[in-house]
Amino acid sequence: METTSRVAGETGPAAQGVPGARRAVDGFLMAAFPWYGLDAAFTGPRWLMQVGTAADGTVEHGSTGHGVEPSLRGETGPDGQSFAVVVTVASRPVRRSADGTGVLEATSVSTAAWLAGSGLLSCSWPLEMELALRQDWLDQQTGVAWELADDLGGSGWNTLSLPVDGVPTDFHYRESEYGWVLAGSAQEGVHIGAYGRGMSAYGLGFGVVKDITEYDA
Template sequence: METTGRLGVRGVAAATQGVPAEARRSVDGYLMADFPWYGLDEAFTGPRWLMQVGTAADGIVEYGSTGHGEEPSLRVETEMDQQRFTVVVTVAGRPVRDSADGTGKLEATSVSSAAWLAGSGLLSCTWPTRMERALRQDWLDQQTALAWELADDLAGEAWSGLSLPVDGVPADFHYRESEYGWVLAGSAGQNVHIGAYGRGMSAYGLGFAVVKDITRYDA
């Protein structure tokens, strides 16, 4: 049975699909968070941009994403294999708690939460635009359900281990590849979980670090 927490995460993730970049970019929500944001470390010198934060019903910021490289496009003339980007998802570590209206419970966040958000994020910017419209939603629903199942089974064969630096310290991540790109997820210090997804940029050479000034991403 899906809980309020899972429905909330899936709802916000779905709401970001197809939203124009200019509509998503606002640093205000990021500044309201009570946890640090993560992005690629200083070894990455390319463009950085904001996406969108996710909030609970009471307005508390629960997670958000920062983009690096070339912003992915769903335009038909843009080939997926020409895109080069990495998106880093930061998820606040939360325990099981009451929903804002007091009628249910919100799930505790975990590495699986970060894996789910990263997996669904990859789908939102790489789904096959040339597919017939009548089939597109069915495909997206199937792939979204699969992304959730994979996130729920991080010990499964679909995932491999990958060690990457977080604030200069090696950290363990769960990693998987698909024809659409790659996804990884793990935990960082300061009670947060990190997810990431991308295409055209190898995950093996990445490093993550706390974003010292989130307004750097506010294009």
């Protein structure tokens, strides 16, 4: 899979935006690509998560949240949460690392799928699981998410058509007991991933965020 997700400091659940670990809007304003979120049909709360950057500080991806921010508190079960997170990933070719000693792999739809899958896991916690076992569970499930993202044509995925800037677009889509994940590409040189719980993916639409500062209100 062509992805930057194995490059240190760029991706993974921490860079994705674990609930409560938001950065200021400044990081989003530094991006050289457009951000995506749910379109105007969604009228609920909107909030920022984190951006992921390369070693040279270039913004590679970031996430915008919609609905009620997910919580890892044990008393908050999956049935009590309703949110959708949209991950925007810049489309990048294979390129040299900032220090010139290596190569950064290209980004792809698989990159968006991996970020969305790991993001969903970062805000999931089986209620019957002890705290001491969570990291083992997270490592195991993250490995599964990686394998799924590397096989978008496999049986683990279905096709779901949703509007992107008003244009019907095919996404790779899958559901699990923890929520849903989807991934596809936009017309603006970016890949889109999304994940959520308690909010159906079937009625969603995506659009360019015209003013990202509105998410930081």
